[in-house]
Amino acid sequence: MHKFLITFQLESFYEDSTYNKTEISKVELEAENLDHLFEILDCVDEIDRIND
Numbered sequence: 001m002h003k004f005l006i007t008f009q010l011e012s013f014y015e016d017s018t019y020n021k022t023e024i025s026k027v028e029l030e031a032e033n034l035d036h037l038f039e040i041l042d043c044v045d046e047i048d049r050i051n052d
Helices: 035-040 044-048
Strands: 002-012 021-031
Touching: 021 035
Parallel strands: none
Antiparallel strands: 002 021
């Protein structure tokens, strides 16, 4: 298994732009290779576990 450090940019959008936020979140994932990593990232449950 290889460790990959994935960086996500999370953004929120509101009608009143003063409430908009942008946050960077980094997640370390283990995968056999890049294809396996992309399979993990395609899984909605995995993405939902990001601490936003």
